[in-house]
Amino acid sequence: MVPMSPRTFRSHYDVDTPPPGTHLCYEVYDHRRTLIASGHLTNSDEDHAEEVFVGERFRESWRTCAIVWYISWSPCDHCMEMLTRTFLRVNPNVQLHIAFAKVYRLTSGGNIRALRRRGVNIRVMGMNDFYYCWNRFVDTDRSFVPWGNLIPNYYQASHWLNITLSGAP
Template identity: 60%
Template sequence: MIPMSPHIFYSHYGLDTNPPATHLCYEVYRQAELIASGHFTNTDEEHAEEVFIGERFQEAWRNCTIVWYISWSPCDHCMEILLNTFLPRNPLVNLHIIFAKVYRHTSMNNVRELSDRGVQICVMTPQDFLRCWNHYVETEEPFVPWTDIHRNYQRVSNWLYRAIHGNN
């Protein structure tokens, strides 16, 4: 895996940034053992989630836990692919989606349906940002969290709670 630069990390995962692409860091576990990891952004033709499903996902991972640390919550298009194609074809995959910011084209109804189908959806905590920094970023510099990281976590967690529990 080629590590990302600190600039890429801060520009995509930064809480006050509005990058034109989604960045996705992934980890694949068989039982408790990490067997694969990587990161990438959208292409001009496909969203990061589509790239993972179409190019990165391997048949050997069909009975694994997959963790996505993504800069934006999945859009409705990507959630519909997950709901209608990926999850039905891979019923033994245990998918965790951990996101930093809410994308404007993320439907609470689709988030609720993903959750109802067993996908674990969470907001990135300060520890998640630190994990991604330590695992995916090429630098000796320590991670410097955003000043409003805890406030963002609370705000986005409240949005996610309303999405999953139907309190629009």
């Protein structure tokens, strides 16, 4: 895996700025919980980051695995529908865990709940996730310095996710 620059990480994951695109850091674990693959990617001109992972990075040998995504935005409806209607249906033994940094304003509650019904663990990235991603995916010797709005964003996004998952309007 080629690590990303600190600037790339900040431009995508900083909760105070709209990212230039969706960024996705991933880890794939086998049934023994051994890390077998990791990397990061962003959306292409044609595909969202989630589609790039499914179309270009996912391997047949991973059909029984756990995948962890650290993603800059909550998934859009198009990607959630692709995951629930196609990817997870074809790969029922894949356990998908999604942690997102920011709420994408067009993420619908119905699709979030559909992901959860399919067994996807979806949550907001907390402080430990940002530290972990910085140390795991970023090419730097410097320590991660959280930006000012990280904690308030976490609580606001978690509140949104809890209300969304409960089905409240």
